[in-house]
Amino acid sequence: MERGSCTPTNPDPRNSNQNYPMTELAVCLTPSLIPLFEVEHYIVVVIDIFRATSSICYGIENGAEAIIPVSQVEECLAYQEKHPDYLLAAERNGEVVAGFDFGNSPFSYTAEKVKGKTVVLTTTNGTHALHLSRNAKKIIIGSFLNLTSVCTWLKAQNYNTLLVCAGWKNNFNLEDTLYAGAIADQLKDSGFVLDDAAIAACDLFQVGKNDIPAYLSKTSHSERLKKLGIEKDIAFCLQVDVTTAIPVLDGEKLVKLGG
Amino acid sequence: MERGSCTPTNPDPRNSNQNYPMTELAVCLTPSLIPLFEVEHYIVVVIDIFRATSSICYGIENGAEAIIPVSQVEECLAYQEKHPDYLLAAERNGEVVAGFDFGNSPFSYTAEKVKGKTVVLTTTNGTHALHLSRNAKKIIIGSFLNLTSVCTWLKAQNYNTLLVCAGWKNNFNLEDTLYAGAIADQLKDSGFVLDDAAIAACDLFQVGKNDIPAYLSKTSHSERLKKLGIEKDIAFCLQVDVTTAIPVLDGEKLVKLGG
Numbered sequence: 220m221e222r223g224s225c226t227p228t229n230p231d232p233r234n235s236n237q238n239y240p241m242t243e244l245a246v247c248l249t250p251s252l253i254p255l256f257e258v259e260h261y262i263v264v265v266i267d268i269f270r271a272t273s274s275i276c277y278g279i280e281n282g283a284e285a286i287i288p289v290s291q292v293e294e295c296l297a298y299q300e301k302h303p304d305y306l307l308a309a310e311r312n313g314e315v316v317a318g319f320d321f322g323n324s325p326f327s328y329t330a331e332k333v334k335g336k337t338v339v340l341t342t343t344n345g346t347h348a349l350h351l352s353r354n355a356k357k358i359i360i361g362s363f364l365n366l367t368s369v370c371t372w373l374k375a376q377n378y379n380t381l382l383v384c385a386g387w388k389n390n391f392n393l394e395d396t397l398y399a400g401a402i403a404d405q406l407k408d409s410g411f412v413l414d415d416a417a418i419a420a421c422d423l424f425q426v427g428k429n430d431i432p433a434y435l436s437k438t439s440h441s442e443r444l445k446k447l448g449i450e451k452d453i454a455f456c457l458q459v460d461v462t463t464a465i466p467v468l469d470g471e472k473l474v475k476l477g478g
Numbered sequence: 479m480e481r482g483s484c485t486p487t488n489p490d491p492r493n494s495n496q497n498y499p500m501t502e503l504a505v506c507l508t509p510s511l512i513p514l515f516e517v518e519h520y521i522v523v524v525i526d527i528f529r530a531t532s533s534i535c536y537g538i539e540n541g542a543e544a545i546i547p548v549s550q551v552e553e554c555l556a557y558q559e560k561h562p563d564y565l566l567a568a569e570r571n572g573e574v575v576a577g578f579d580f581g582n583s584p585f586s587y588t589a590e591k592v593k594g595k596t597v598v599l600t601t602t603n604g605t606h607a608l609h610l611s612r613n614a615k616k617i618i619i620g621s622f623l624n625l626t627s628v629c630t631w632l633k634a635q636n637y638n639t640l641l642v643c644a645g646w647k648n649n650f651n652l653e654d655t656l657y658a659g660a661i662a663d664q665l666k667d668s669g670f671v672l673d674d675a676a677i678a679a680c681d682l683f684q685v686g687k688n689d690i691p692a693y694l695s696k697t698s699h700s701e702r703l704k705k706l707g708i709e710k711d712i713a714f715c716l717q718v719d720v721t722t723a724i725p726v727l728d729g730e731k732l733v734k735l736g737g
Contacts, residue, residue: 251511252649255649389511415650418696419655423678438674
């Protein structure tokens with residue numbers, strides 16, 4: 220019998236007569252679908268691989284005191300008036316906004332630049348996903364950079380988990396879903412029950428995992444980013460397990476979990 | 479270099495300097511995402527594998543004069559008052575509504591029962607997808623039953639195509655996406671450019687295609703339908719290329735394309 224490697228091989232506990240506890244692993248493929256979930260019952264992982272959540276993970280790893288995600292350039296400027304020491308990072312459609320300290324390139328988030336600093340980050344899709352998830356039990360930030368660290372923490376929580384793909388302009392994208400599949404792959408044998416989108420993401424990860432950059436190289440988003448001349452950012456964001464810090468939302472700020 | 483079999487191996491025409499025409503194949507993974515598309519620029523294929531669009535394809539193949547999709551049981555009854563000869567089919571949450579002729583089981587749509595008849599069909603997800611797609615250039619109905627017939631027709635049109643998965647309560651489901659992937663698999667080498675969701679669907683189809691019933695056997699929806707005792711319906715809906723008729727929306731009615 221053929222089956223995808225992420226299709227459960229054991230009876231789904233939802234369909235048995237046993238009342239043992241079930242932990243749900245659901246994937247929300249785009250922010251448009253967040254209203255379908257009662258997010259207050261989930262730990263949410265926000266995913267925006269190219270490049271917001273990769274840069275946030277790297278910045279927190281490198282000692283940024285906090286990263287504040289905002290959706291509008293104007294909000295970013297308002298922070299600077301109150302806190303002139305804050306660094307401003309603003310990007311619209313993948314490009315740095317004129318006059319700002321930097322954009323979303325992970326290379327802007329080195330220890331040299333961000334250690335001990337607070338960064339106000341304006342980003343299109345990631346902030347949108349964070350905002351719509353704001354009532355979650357807890358919100359953490361995931362990327363390939365801190366993949367196993369995120370999975371280890373989620374396993375330890377053993378709590379219903381929703382992986383929110385920031386996508387692109389509210390639609391599906393392949394890179395965020397592939398990362399959701401990478402998480403599902405690590406959690407599927409640890410008592411989590413996958414929903415259909417998690418099964419699909421996990422099976423896609425099986426297709427792409429042997430060479431993630433090659434698998435993603437022809438997607439719409441990565442083509443678009445290539446045109447912006449940021450191939451190095453893409454390669455950076457697809458490195459697996461080079462960091463361990465997990466950013467967590469605390470009020471309006473993303474800070475280091477347990478930090 | 480590893481890549482999914484549905485990832486384009488030739489340069490994407492969108493990213494070349496050549497101005498040759500491009501035909502888009504996009505997948506809308508749930509009805510919630512339809513507003514992201516300008517449907518008037520697409521031929522839409524509506525997909526609700528378990529079981530509405532499978533039953534519609536089978537009914538039109540078997541000589542039903544027309545099938546009228548409606549979203550409310552009350553609308554269905556209103557048709558009967560005006561047209562006592564119409565057959566009424568109503569289902570809510572997968573079960574026949576009391577007092578109606580039949581529900582959404584494809585076995586209700588045999589030639590014996592529907593030939594020359596008009597059927598008013600109430601269905602939860604399929605009608606919702608049809609309604610939201612109503613401004614499309616043309617709307618046809620797809621299922622595994624008429625897969626190759628649909629693909630042959632789409633290739634002949636060579637027009638931007640949107641595959642709309644009806645999903646389940648506005649969220650993603652695996653069976654509708656797998657079928658979208660089966661279409662993408664047939665169209666990918668015929669001048670269509672796949673969006674990210676179409677690439678993902680196509681790659682999922684590669685994972686599941688050797689034994690579609692086994693691949694889908696553990697999904698949430700098929701588990702739910704099994705509980706309703708309709709395993710035979712599921713097996714029926716997963717037969718490939720047993721019909722050729724293509725239902726097309728004409729005003730409020732689904733009729734046989736070219737019929």
